[in-house]
Amino acid sequence: MGVEKKHFCCEEMRFFVDQNEIGLIYLAKYREFGFEYRDGGNSLQLIRFCPWCGSNLPSSLRDEWFDRLNDLGIDDCVDSRIPELYQTSGWWENDPDLYTK
Numbered sequence: 001m002g003v004e005k006k007h008f009c010c011e012e013m014r015f016f017v018d019q020n021e022i023g024l025i026y027l028a029k030y031r032e033f034g035f036e037y038r039d040g041g042n043s044l045q046l047i048r049f050c051p052w053c054g055s056n057l058p059s060s061l062r063d064e065w066f067d068r069l070n071d072l073g074i075d076d077c078v079d080s081r082i083p084e085l086y087q088t089s090g091w092w093e094n095d096p097d098l099y100t101k
Contacts, residue, residue, distance in 0.1 A: 007026060007028065007031075007089070008026075009050045009053055009055035009057065010050060010052055010053040010055065012050075012052035012053070013033075013050050013051075013052060013053070016052075017033075022035075023035050023036040023037075023038055024036075024051075025044065027044070028088060028089035029065060029086065029087060029088055029089060029091070030060055030061055030062040030065055031058050031059075031060060031061045031089065031092060032044070032046055032060045032061075032062060033046070033047050033050075033057050034046040034047055035047065046060065061092050061098060064092070064098065065086065065091070065092075068086070068091065069082065069086065
């Protein structure tokens with residue numbers, strides 16, 4: 001259960017994302033860590049450093065994700081044709097240029 005350990009800089013980060021008690025979330029398809037606003041919306045305050053160990057977190061790939069969908073001719077907001085690969089971290093994990101970015 002939970003997200004694979006390889007996406008985390010320390011055990012505390014993995015634990016708190018898995019527990020979801022403090023609103024820390026990981027969005028695998030964008031490679032983003034942040035604190036979720038609990039106001040009924042879906043807003044996120046991105047974080048760049050681990051709150052526990054201080055490590056730099058990987059850069060977000062959100063813009064790249066949208067660019068790739070646009071290249072496929074998919075309107076990500078209304079189009080249900082988003083390939084399964086782009087609904088997970090698989091699209092960037094399989095790209096050596098993005099995986100190390």
